[in-house]
Amino acid sequence: MIRDSLKYIGYFVLLIVLQVFVLNNVQYSGYINPMIYLLFILILPFEIKGLFLLVVAFLTGLTVDLFMNTLGMHTSATVVMAFTRPYVISFLSRRTDLDFKGKVIMGVTGVQWYVKYTIILVFVHHIFLFYFELFSFNHFFLTLLRVLLSTFFSSIVILTAQYFTVKKK
């Protein structure tokens, strides 16, 4: 249990560092800024309690916000994402999948399941992130384009990272 917690803290630190020091410096033409730290919310174990999930998401978003000087923006989007996570999981899972346990990773769920899972949650996160950033529905379609592009790239980055983590194990 303590070992698991330490492992998650390790993931947390690693992903935040990757996000802040590497990916935040990659911004193609202002539209694309992949969010790898979302992987931390994605891999939290199936059994995690709802309230605890929300708190973790809140703290994660807050940390990213502190580094990016956008207090509240990532926090709100990440909390929304964490809120939808249980519903997405139960939406994607068939009856036979209900005995999933431990980390939510590709090795447990299968590639197809995981790809859907990632894209849906990242999309939810990005919708809120970008519209909170704009704080209005002016330029609705331009913002939607940014959401879609960023969702695509974030998902690719997250799935690639996930793939290598699985390999390492």
Added chain:
Amino acid sequence: MNTLLRFIQKYQFLLFFLLLEGISIWLLASNNYYQRSKVSSVTRAFHGFTSEKIAKGTQYFKLRQINEQLAGENLELRRQLAKNSAATLKYEFSQASENADMDFEFVGARIINNSVNKQNNFLTINAGKNKGIELEMGVVTNTGVVGIVSGVSEHYATVISLLNVDFRISAKLERTGYFGSLYWDGNNYKQAILSEIPQHVSIMKGDTIVTSGFSSIFPSDIPLGTVESFDKKAGNFYTIRFNLINDFKQLDYVWIVTNLHKDERETLENPSVND
């Protein structure tokens, strides 16, 4: 209390989500300049909207005051206008009645009652004995004759309008100098008749008709109108129909003409009256 707790327990996930999301948005709105300005622009728009509505509502209660203020302003402007047109008119009349050696003086007044749709039209003006108005004084504007004073009280006077079938004055054609008798035939308030012009006189459409100055009531050469048509039905004389310059429906300020030497002239012209 129990149901409340059960409700909270049942929806704890949703409620906690709303709590955290609320905190995040509060952080977002209070710490980022752009979002804060967005929020405050929304609240400002709301504030502006409500205060505008309130102002519109309270304006109704001020309408009376505003009306009074505007009426006062109008009065003041009219006063100034009257002063100005008095100056202009005096100048024009002094030019026109040069030959009369400034025999006339003018008193300004406003028309307070008027009609144009009867056969015997009268006007009422707001000047009477208090301003030296007497019977049989002429009433003019700078664009023509209005009528003759027919009754005077302390503060008001009635005026026989030019648009009265009993009204007659002497007028002349400015170009040729031939004079005739001017009257109104009771048809059109924009036209009057000049009769008794001899047939040999050349008349053209557009000729100007002015007062003759033969009576002691009006100064000479006040413009009255322009010839519209003429025919010789009435024997040896032309009957000229002409357009009045004055629009009697729009008259407002008028001038009452005082002949300073009226008595002297009448005594001279009618010595038998004094005998």
